[in-house]
Amino acid sequence: MKRENIQLSSYDDIFGGNDSEVSGTPNGDVVVQIPLGELHAFEGHPFKVKDDEDMEKTVESIQEFGVLQPAIVRPDGDGYEILSGHRRHHACEIAGLETIPCIVRDLDDDAATILMVDSNLQREEILPSERAWAFKMKLDAMKHQGERADLTSSQVGTKLRSDQLMAEETGVSRNQIARYIRLTNLKPELLEMVDDKRIAFNPAVELSFLNETQQQDLLDAMDYAQATPSLSQAQRIKKLAQENKITAEGMGIILSEEKKQDLDRVTLKHDTLKKYFPKSYTPKMMEDQIIKLLQQWQKKRDRDMSL
Known part of the structure; x- marks a missing residue:
């Protein structure tokens, strides 16, 4: 149109x-x-x-x-x-x-906070940091509203917890809301890495249990190792940090380990390959030709082993 x-x-x-x-x-x-x-x-x-x-x-x-x-x-x-x-x-x-x-x-502060969060959460694209702080602000406001209602209400009955009400309103589970709110404990530099997808959500939740000093040590270690933690690495760092058995150097050693996805991956640089192929070959054409050659090699190897 x-x-x-x-x-x-x-x-x-x-x-x-x-x-x-x-x-x-x-x-x-x-x-x-x-x-x-x-x-x-x-x-x-x-x-x-x-x-x-x-x-x-x-x-x-x-x-x-x-x-x-x-x-x-x-x-x-x-x-x-x-x-x-x-x-x-x-x-x-x-x-x-x-x-x-x-x-x-x-509107009072609590009602204004809830309206502000609800209206903005309707956007299609929301960064993890935005959702984390929005969930925290809304939950705090709902808890405050509940506390004020308790002071003025004489009605006896079981009331839903604020996080349960929030889960029903947002369609996000209580556990996931709590995990998002954990991210607000991260230093701004780490939270920005989550927004930029340099650190995945699940490792970020684990790292949120580190105190401020430990998080700064982690930033230094990541800068030194030029790497970000996988989920398993983040879990190990968290466990050692909670036991006060981790240092920036120790974090660097963990981050320098080869990750499973790296162990399962074979990388061939373009400069290494291009000398074996015509200049007109695209990376996809190179890949297809390499696969064909490997298949031929495998067939010859199978024949030799059967003799």
Whole structure:
């Protein structure tokens, strides 16, 4: 479908704002235009706002169609705090807009935290660090809400634990939520490696049990060995660390060991192979020819052994 065939209206056009400063939504929320300078990020907001390709697309969409989904904010002493819409707010700044449509809700800290997390967890791509801190913030808020309810409620009965309620709401198991929250114990440098997929999730959970000094030793060891830990290596490092039997040098020795996947892999450098093949051969053609030669060698070897 060609871009010029797509026809979208701005949020005010859809809901009858007629370019006024106040409009509404079908469910009764009031939408107001708020100057960008009066809005600021939610305190401790864990979701990253990057000037990447997706941001460029958002800016282009806003420039062409306007802001189709209003931000959700709450008033505070310095203007308004953004609960949902941090990326849209930044895109509006880049696009040169002066205001952004917002739904204003008067929420306490716990309710605001839960709304902020829930609205952002709906995104398709979420980094492990974002999910980890979001789960922690929401669980802490839910626990606090439960504590306040206990102080005012005289009802007797069995209440669901906050993590169980959260698991039901998010569709993520209690155990997996706890494992994500473990990642918040990692030093920022290690957590960034998890986001960049240099350290896998499961090893990262094991490494989160190391204290701050041990994690720094691990960073030094990884830099020296130019390697990151596999799951089994991370488990060994964790066990030794909990027994206070590990040093940066010991971590380096573990990291320098050949991993199972390395033992199962044979690597031939392109420079080594290209002298045996015509220049026109691609790596795939080289691989196919090597397999054929190996098959011929195996057949000859089997014949020789049968004589």
